[in-house]
Amino acid sequence: MLNDVHSRLNPTPAGTVLRPPSLLAAIRCVQDCARRGRPLAAIGARHAMGGQQFLSSGCMLDTSGLDRVVGFDPQRGLITVEAGIRWPALLQWLARYPGNRAGWTIRQKQTGADDFSLGGALASNIHGRGLAFVPFVDDVESIELLDGQGRLSTASRHENPELFALVAGGYGLFGLVLRLTLRLVRRRTLRREVRLTRAARLAGDFEAAIAAGCTYGDFQFSVDPGGDDFLDLGILSCYRPVAGTAADSPQRQLHREDVARLLHLAHTDPALAFDEYATFYLATDGQRYDSDAQQIGLDLGGYHDAIDASAGHRGSEMITELYVPRAALAGFLAAAADSLRRHRAQPIYGTVRLIERDTASMLAWAREPWACVVLNLHVRHDPAGIAAARAAFRALIDDAVERGGSYYLTYHRWATRTQVEAAHPRFAEFLRAKRAFDPDGRWSSDWYRHHRAMFEEG
Structure with missing residues (x-):
């Protein structure tokens, strides 16, 4: 059984859990599921409580092995990471990297805990306690996405902007984010x-x-x-x-x-x-x-x-x-x-x-x-x-x-x-976009199944 780490109210029959150790292995996993016609859900750090990362008796891809820093631009303050990396690892890398003389660091993260994946942060479009900040999508420059057939694409505000808009806050329903490039700020x-x-x-x-x-x-x-x-x-x-x-x-x-x-x-x-x-x-x-340190939480698991x-x-x-x-x-x-x-x-x-x-x-x-x-x-x-x-x-x-x-x-x-x-007036449009982008329903979750059934019944 799998469960979320906080509420513990989502006991889910595990089915098959794939744990690829690299991006190439993740691509092969997705392509294999596509050939077999098996739906997938992506699992990060399992903090969400709505079932977005779980697929009852289905196939789940654990991104914890995709945790590397891929590239760093110290002039522009951009860092490219694999989507399974957690906040502590990213902050530790930035603190120790000799080329980060300008003191680049993150602008915002969830507070109260730290062991969140950046892919999950984008999927939920999280926020911190900034007084004048847009949610996390504003800190993301671009993403590399793997669709349900195992095909790669890049999305940003300028390249595939419709896809970028769907993935940010799209709860993993439009593909597996393999890499994301994050906009950094200088430490103050x-x-x-x-x-x-x-x-x-x-x-x-x-x-x-x-x-x-x-x-x-x-x-x-x-x-x-x-x-x-x-x-x-x-x-x-x-x-x-x-x-x-x-x-x-x-x-x-x-x-x-x-x-x-x-x-x-x-x-x-x-x-x-x-x-x-x-x-x-x-x-x-x-x-x-x-x-950055004032945003760090204390793990009380x-x-x-x-x-x-x-x-x-x-x-x-x-x-x-x-x-x-x-x-x-x-x-x-x-x-x-x-x-x-x-x-x-x-x-x-x-x-x-x-x-x-x-x-x-x-x-x-x-x-x-x-x-x-x-x-x-x-x-x-x-x-x-x-x-x-x-x-x-x-x-x-x-x-x-x-x-x-x-x-x-x-x-x-x-x-x-x-x-x-009433609260999310574009939700029906969101479901239609999901079906149009992924007609075979390759990416799924218990959260998606719940809401799809809710709107089909109506």
């Missing part, structure tokens, strides 16, 4: 600026931070449903470029055992968890960080085992992201708090970020300059717990859609067709 020293604020002031606080030159930031709010501060009071942390180096600043930091304790408290005493977290963050005001043991049931966290116009942010957070209380949901973590409009990808989730609200809800792994979580997530989507917003397709398959169409 950032100063963290921290304070407490409330939802009603947050949109203005973000605007002020951007006007003051901050480039990264987020707002981590209280997740205690029993308190008056629920989804209202939070820690606003922004990062401003400054002179000097991060080494000039003494560092207070949370270690693995600290984070594990805070996560346990979030399950058992969320008010205390927020108080301790806020106290720590406020004490780090003024600390300096390298612009397996932390939920101890929580399950103390709770007496099996569970995990599932993430959702909701997007709303920035002017509607405070109203959405108030409505979301009501929905979570009404459904007796147990949020474990929540943050607000900003995202700029994506005009490059076809199934763009960032259709507007959104405020992005991230919520981790605890899900009990029994029928009643899953049904309750499904209802809570649907209520949150309704709260976003009612305000002209949307949600991220990556994390679950619990949205109704009405919600999918």
